[in-house]
Amino acid sequence: MDLAFTEDEEDFRHRLRAWLADALPKLPDPPHPADWPGRRAYDCGWQRMLHDAGYAGLHWPEDAGGRGVTPTQHLIFLEETERAGAPYVGAGFVGLLHAGPTIAAEGTPEQRARWLPPILRGDEVWCQGFSEPDAGSDLASLRTRAVRDGDAYVISGSKIWTSHAEIADWCELLVRTAPLNADTPKHRGITWLAMPMDAPGVTVRPLRTLAGTAEFAEVFLDEVRVPVTNRVGAENDGWRVTMVTLSFERGTAFVGEVVACRRVLEALARTAKAGGRWDDAVLRRRLGRLAAECAALWRLTQWNVSEAQRTGGVPGVGGSVFKLRFSQVRQELYEAAAEVLGPDALDAGQEWVADRLSSLSYTIAAGTSQIQRNIVAERILGLPKGR
Amino acid sequence: MDFQLTDDQRALKAGMRELLERRFPRSRLRAAVDGEAERGAEVDRELWRELGAAGLFALRVPESAGGVGLGLPEAVLAFEEAGRALLPGPLAATELTAHLSAAGRLADGDAAAGSLVAGAVRGETVVTALDQGGALVEHLASADAVLALGATAVEVIPAGAVARSAESIRSVDPATPLHRPAPYRTAPHGAAPQREAPQRGAPHGAAPQREAPQRGAPHGTAPTRVAPQRTAVAGTGASGEATTGVAASGPAARLRREAALLTAAQQLGSASRTVELAVEHAKRRTQFGRPIGAFQAVQHLCAGMLVRAESARSVVYAAAVTEEPGDIAAAKLLADEAAVRNARDCLQVHGGMGFTWESDVHLHLKRAWVRAGQWQCAAEAEEELAAGLLSTVGACL
Numbered sequence: 028m029d030l031a032f033t034e035d036e037e038d039f040r041h042r043l044r045a046w047l048a049d050a051l052p053k054l055p056d057p058p059h060p061a062d063w064p065g066r067r068a069y070d071c072g073w074q075r076m077l078h079d080a081g082y083a084g085l086h087w088p089e090d091a092g093g094r095g096v097t098p099t100q101h102l103i104f105l106e107e108t109e110r111a112g113a114p115y116v117g118a119g120f121v122g123l124l125h126a127g128p129t130i131a132a133e134g135t136p137e138q139r140a141r142w143l144p145p146i147l148r149g150d151e152v153w154c155q156g157f158s159e160p161d162a163g164s165d166l167a168s169l170r171t172r173a174v175r176d177g178d179a180y181v182i183s184g185s186k187i188w189t190s191h192a193e194i195a196d197w198c199e200l201l202v203r204t205a206p207l208n209a210d211t212p213k214h215r216g217i218t219w220l221a222m223p224m225d226a227p228g229v230t231v232r233p234l235r236t237l238a239g240t241a242e243f244a245e246v247f248l249d250e251v252r253v254p255v256t257n258r259v260g261a262e263n264d265g266w267r268v269t270m271v272t273l274s275f276e277r278g279t280a281f282v283g284e285v286v287a288c289r290r291v292l293e294a295l296a297r298t299a300k301a302g303g304r305w306d307d308a309v310l311r312r313r314l315g316r317l318a319a320e321c322a323a324l325w326r327l328t329q330w331n332v333s334e335a336q337r338t339g340g341v342p343g344v345g346g347s348v349f350k351l352r353f354s355q356v357r358q359e360l361y362e363a364a365a366e367v368l369g370p371d372a373l374d375a376g377q378e379w380v381a382d383r384l385s386s387l388s389y390t391i392a393a394g395t396s397q398i399q400r401n402i403v404a405e406r407i408l409g410l411p412k413g414r
Numbered sequence: 415m416d417f418q419l420t421d422d423q424r425a426l427k428a429g430m431r432e433l434l435e436r437r438f439p440r441s442r443l444r445a446a447v448d449g450e451a452e453r454g455a456e457v458d459r460e461l462w463r464e465l466g467a468a469g470l471f472a473l474r475v476p477e478s479a480g481g482v483g484l485g486l487p488e489a490v491l492a493f494e495e496a497g498r499a500l501l502p503g504p505l506a507a508t509e510l511t512a513h514l515s516a517a518g519r520l521a522d523g524d525a526a527a528g529s530l531v532a533g534a535v536r537g538e539t540v541v542t543a544l545d546q547g548g549a550l551v552e553h554l555a556s557a558d559a560v561l562a563l564g565a566t567a568v569e570v571i572p573a574g575a576v577a578r579s580a581e582s583i584r585s586v587d588p589a590t591p592l593h594r595p596a597p598y599r600t601a602p603h604g605a606a607p608q609r610e611a612p613q614r615g616a617p618h619g620a621a622p623q624r625e626a627p628q629r630g631a632p633h634g635t636a637p638t639r640v641a642p643q644r645t646a647v648a649g650t651g652a653s654g655e656a657t658t659g660v661a662a663s664g665p666a667a668r669l670r671r672e673a674a675l676l677t678a679a680q681q682l683g684s685a686s687r688t689v690e691l692a693v694e695h696a697k698r699r700t701q702f703g704r705p706i707g708a709f710q711a712v713q714h715l716c717a718g719m720l721v722r723a724e725s726a727r728s729v730v731y732a733a734a735v736t737e738e739p740g741d742i743a744a745a746k747l748l749a750d751e752a753a754v755r756n757a758r759d760c761l762q763v764h765g766g767m768g769f770t771w772e773s774d775v776h777l778h779l780k781r782a783w784v785r786a787g788q789w790q791c792a793a794e795a796e797e798e799l800a801a802g803l804l805s806t807v808g809a810c811l
């Protein structure tokens with residue numbers, strides 16, 4: 028039970044801090060949230076700066092072009108960049124956190140050489156084409172069909188809720204290569220493909236979220252040809268290929284936001300104090316309780332990272348415990364923010380109001396809270412499979 | 415950074431669990447609460463000495479003073495196991511007193527008082543606690559001594575002196591006898607402790623004037639005071655300490671925090687145990703032709719319980735490492751909530767069985783209520799955490 032950092036870890040932190048102090052002022056002004064090309068350029072520019080300074084793919088294995096740092100050093104990186112106010116991974120999310128690690132783990136040397144360096148340099152953006160109109164929580168029932176035709180797959184179907192689809196170069200696509208029938212489990216017969224977003228037959232239709240912006244899109248696929256060499260893993264083995272890295276999303280993907288929770292909470296307290304609301308014991312205690320929740324999220328993160336460090340593997344099901352608490356606390360935080368804001372909570376121009384709106388997706392995206400509870404009940408607690 | 419338990423810590427926890435399973439099996443707990451034990455819910459001296467011999471009260475005492483020489487994390491792990499087993503008794507107060515006396519932080523007052531307290535390390539003394547905030551006193555009739563905390567001052571007084579003016583209540587927890595003490599405050603430096611005059615709030619109209627120590631103390635001992643105690647407190651009147659204000663620093667504040675953390679550790683143990691009890695029951699009990707654990711409504715209750723317990727665990731362990739007031743407040747708050755709400759959900763999963771005296775679920779719930787009212791209660795913890803939001807800019811999370 029040791030929360031102290033080693034000399035190497037402290038050294039890593041100091042060098043990172045020094046670099047951030049120098050690099051961040053060189054960033055251009057952040058683009059407007061609706062300016063998608065601007066956002067892509069900004070996020071990729073930041074990734075390029077990280078790459079040139081040796082901070083790209085920190086947690087990737089070295090033979091995949093990463094730095095192979097320990098989980099603790101990766102945690103320090105995420106903590107320090109957030110504290111310094113550095114940009115989020117943004118458009119690089121899928122490439123750096125999911126598609127990239129999948130290719131690193133399951134791809135051939137040629138596939139790694141083709142796709143990994145541009146992800147690390149911030150040259151290419153990926154999106155994730157998993158969910159379909161009829162396959163959300165029950166992802167394995169997906170129906171987008173891929174039929175082999177010579178050295179290509181011909182793909183027809185549609186994907187939905189695809190974040191960053193409009194600005195992506197590549198899509199990590201799950202397709203069905205063996206028909207759904209009662210005899211075989213639906214998880215078999217799924218294949219993982221890298222699909223270029225500019226291939227003929229791909230149509231992207233942006234969807235407007237409740238926040239008013241177009242964060243995700245529908246992607247229609249009409250006889251899109253994708254070379255067989257773009258398949259990672261064996262045909263019909265795509266479910267396993269995907270699950271190898273899906274837990275990444277729940278492991279450390281939210282570290283920056285946990286650090287941000289504490290910052291928002293302190294700002295809420297100062298705002299309440301300045302506006303005279305601090306005399307309200309109910310509000311004060313509510314914020315005090317949230318401070319405890321933030322502390323727990325941070326300690327849970329350290330607990331999970333230490334576990335990953337020991338087992339040398341990806342974060343385990345402990346990620347589901349974290350995600351459940353995190354998404355709930357994140358939403359409660361912005362409920363409290365609305366109370367602090369008072370009438371201003373109806374002003375959509377306020378930063379906290381925008382964040383309140385986007386926090387509503389946390390209990391849905393990347394596995395809904397109900398699905399996480401199913402995972403906890405069945406895989407951690409060993410309860411019988413539910414219906 | 416390696417936040418996970420070391421091999422030694424795992425071994426200590428496992429050893430403690432094994433000891434408690436052997437020495438304090440469920441039958442012993444049930445005998446106490448079902449009225450079958452000869453001495454009811456009194457502290458079992460023999461068990462207390464066995465726990466002392468096993469080192470439960472000496473974990474943080476240096477080896478040079480006959481202790482185990484470990485730290486707060488190890489004490490927290492042992493107390494977690496005690497909470498899991500629903501071990502009754504004033505564990506935290508006895509451990510704190512043992513640690514205080516071994517650290518030489520008690521002034522050499524009366525030699526008899528010194529030796530009274532010295533026995534705490536070995537489990538020969540039962541020490542309960544009296545906190546200025548007005549919390550009930552547990553196991554007063556079984557106790558030899560009372561660790562009394564004022565706003566800043568700390569003293570150890572013979573239990574009889576407190577018992578005389580305290581009123582026994584019918585405790586909601588059958589394994590934890592409780593007394594309502596007369597309002598208490600410690601005396602100005604050097605003087606003997608004073609009971610408050612009745613017009614200032616003694617609840618029963620009696621005049622709980624404290625007798626002079628020489629006459630009243632059962633062992634003929636004077637209070638043993640913690641030295642030195644020069645910590646100034648804002649708002650303290652010239653004649654003594656404020657009766658309601660609790661200082662944030664000084665010996666009493668430190669002990670309060672340690673007591674809150676050791677109490678939180680027991681809450682954590684109980685919270686984890688009720689997850690196990692609920693899951694075991696959900697796997698065993700069949701309705702509508704399948705185990706009730708296959709129903710999602712039940713599954714999700716259980717999953718929520720695990721999330722509460724694991725969130726509490728992460729802050730309780732972290733607070734044991736950092737000893738920061740904010741971490742301890744978060745630990746107590748979340749561990750109280752985990753223990754109480756998990757016991758509630760566990761009761762629900764048990765159905766009618768959960769409402770019986772025979773099941774252990776209510777014992778977890780009631781003990782959790784008792785502990786939630788001890789040391790830092792929710793309102794105090796939340797206020798402390800709120801104040802921390804304004805004072806620490808960008809500090810630790």
Ligand SMILES: Cc1cc2nc3c(=O)[nH]c(=O)nc-3n(C[C@H](O)[C@H](O)[C@H](O)COP(=O)(O)OP(=O)(O)OC[C@H]3O[C@@H](n4cnc5c(N)ncnc54)[C@H](O)[C@@H]3O)c2cc1C
Binds near residue numbers: 163388395396398
């Ligand atoms: C902001 C955002 C970004 C996203 N980005 C992407 C992306 O880039 N790529 C991608 O592929 N997908 C993405 N998604 C999709 C996301 O993964 C799905 O929304 C999610 O998996 C839920 O699927 P669904 O929307 O079809 O809801 P449904 O599965 O229809 O669920 C509806 C409700 O039913 C409940 N439910 C369903 N099944 C069960 C069950 N077995 N037990 C109990 N309750 C159940 C759910 O919890 C939910 O409350 C994104 C979603 C959001 C909100």
